[in-house]
Amino acid sequence: MNTLIVISVLPIVLLYLGLYKMQKALLPVTVIGLLVALGLAVAKWQDAAFAAPEYHGMILFNQFSIAFSAVAIVLTILILLLSKGYFEKISDHIAEYYAIILFSLAGIIVMVSYYNLTMLFIGIEIMSVSLYILAGIKKNDFASNEAALKYFLMGAFSTGFLLFGFTLVYGSTGSFALEGIQKWVLDHNQMPPMLCTGVILILVGLCFKVGVAPFHFWTPDVYEGSPALITAFMSTVSKTASFAAFLRLFSICFPLISNIWSPALVIVAILTLFIGNITALYQQSFKRMLAYSSISHAGYLLFAIVGLGASSANTIFVYATAYSIASIVAFGALILVTQSTGSDSFDSFNGLGKKNPFLALVVTIAMLSLAGIPLTAGFIGKFFTFNLIMRKYLILLAIVAVINAIISIFYYFRVIVAMYFRGEEREEIVVPPYYVFVLGFAALATIVIGVYPQLINGLI
């Protein structure tokens, strides 16, 4: 639990650094602090196999929590390294940006280790409130304003549903503790309609949060309008954490009443895949394509909850890791290309293969991974999700998933085609060393996980 304490104290230290004008120290202090937090989390790994709920049953920091915390922290470090020189262009007061990102990360740590609905609510709110601010950090940019307001209104709206669901579950089971709810569900044969309504409302609230169809309409606008770096954070770290929280709630409390929520979730997953992929086909903007692609990946991640079982946590872990590292490469490249050409359309990638072979190579690896081509991490993730639903004999869902995987290849390959086969005179993009490190590391990790999946498979 020291991880959470370190990540909560770190932003306050950063705010002081900002106060005393030590801008240069911000990034090193953040990265060192996060590495300490990561070390503290990983050091508990052996003990965590027998972890007991702490703080009056509010938090359970088991291996599941450690694995997802570690992924969230590593991804945040990668994204923060990309921020070198990024925030300075927006404002002089950059300490606040680092601080708010870390506060959001603190909320995420709570979300992956909660053991009581109160903590889930608090975690989601800490994360979301920070993200509302981050979405609007470009104060004079209209798209950023619009993204912030849309995200805020939709977030608050969905919180309402989530809370009403919590209340109805509390009213019927008499407890907010996950253990208490689990015990009540085990002890009773007949589920009262109030509990069922509560579960469905929680489902709606969480579907809003993770951005799956038909509750996805805010996602593309918010992802497109927010600054690219923040979009990278929202679509990787916060999405991974939301799915971890989603899975923890449903796998502990409601596995026995899956007949209530499972059919709804199957329909949601199918809708999400089709809407995400087909709309992504028509995008001209690379950033908006990534937003729709994140919706469709949320659809695949939902499979792990539809096919709820012992391997669901592992599936979400592998898939979310693979998706996140590939997305970070895509967003990193997008930031560089947008800075040099001023546009985020597919055409701005034309001819990149000749001028910037390294950048083109890592983007190619990321796109192959997102499309789920073998020997990349994305393939392993897709393999696990498909495996999970086949075990539940959800043949229809598997067919839909395969069709959608094929559709997705079209739009991911558009980028590759633009980079290598659309010759166009362009300036060579200067790739800063931080970017080389992050993009190279993420691309390498994608390949390594794709070839040796046992590195992260089976951890939880």
Added chain:
Amino acid sequence: MSTIQSVPLNAYILLSSVIFSIGVIGVLVRRNAIVIFMSVELMLNAVNLLLTAFSVYLGDASGQVFVFFIMALAAAEVAIGLAIIVMIYRNTNSIDINVLNRLKW
């Protein structure tokens, strides 16, 4: 028997559901950002009312503690939300959400 318990539980559930639905409808049909915002608060307060009623009927204090958490976090959300609305107003001189149509397709 407390004053709250002199009204049957179903009445509270019904009342809260109605208030919650009014809030949802408000969010969906109103075009003014502040009114939408008030509708969201209405949804949260319906939840608070229901939590209190459940808490009394179950004889369990955790429901009322949850209400405090909701109030505190709703206050934080209000602070952020109003700041965002002020930021939009400065740029567009309007808080009608129909001006939010630049990002599409």
